[in-house]
Amino acid sequence: MKEERPTSNVQRPTSNGTGASRHRGYDLEERLLDFAVRIIRLVDSVKMSLGGKTIAAQVVRSGTSPTLNHGEVQAAESRADFIHKISVCLKELRETRRALLLLERVPLTSELSETRSLVDETEQLIRIFATSIKTAKANALTESSRVREDSATEDSDHWTLDVFSEAMRSVEGAGA
Numbered sequence: 001m002k003e004e005r006p007t008s009n010v011q012r013p014t015s016n017g018t019g020a021s022r023h024r025g026y027d028l029e030e031r032l033l034d035f036a037v038r039i040i041r042l043v044d045s046v047k048m049s050l051g052g053k054t055i056a057a058q059v060v061r062s063g064t065s066p067t068l069n070h071g072e073v074q075a076a077e078s079r080a081d082f083i084h085k086i087s088v089c090l091k092e093l094r095e096t097r098r099a100l101l102l103l104e105r106v107p108l109t110s111e112l113s114e115t116r117s118l119v120d121e122t123e124q125l126i127r128i129f130a131t132s133i134k135t136a137k138a139n140a141l142t143e144s145s146r147v148r149e150d151s152a153t154e155d156s157d158h159w160t161l162d163v164f165s166e167a168m169r170s171v172e173g174a175g176a
Helices: 025-044 050-074 079-105 112-144 156-175
Strands: none
Touching: 025 050, 025 112, 025 156, 050 079, 050 112, 079 112, 112 156
């Protein structure tokens, strides 16, 4: 009997350099979903003392917020709206980082290696979002100095994905 291997019916681009860079933004979406799942699982391991309940509730809110707000970022109506919404994601990631450090320092969970791993992932996501904001602001300055004839038909998904792709390449290149 031939051994069957499970195959995925969904193909997703990866960050290993294959595939078109225009689609790399979807890799960030998947990464944020995985991050939120890990946050929820970590929170389930927190000791439910008064302090544990308080910090757990906060970290689950701030730690899942970037995933949910990222959908808003992708639907931004203008570059200014994009910058505002991505700034909200960055703010929530910074809050999550501090809450994770607090969970680790007390410690309020026995999952210290997972907490440390989540702190590291949060720091990478912070760099991606901060770089995306800088890129979007720089691009906004460049674009404001020229008139675009095709502005009525501009595809906002195109510049949104390009900004995230550039930020991810920058952060991944720094880690290599």
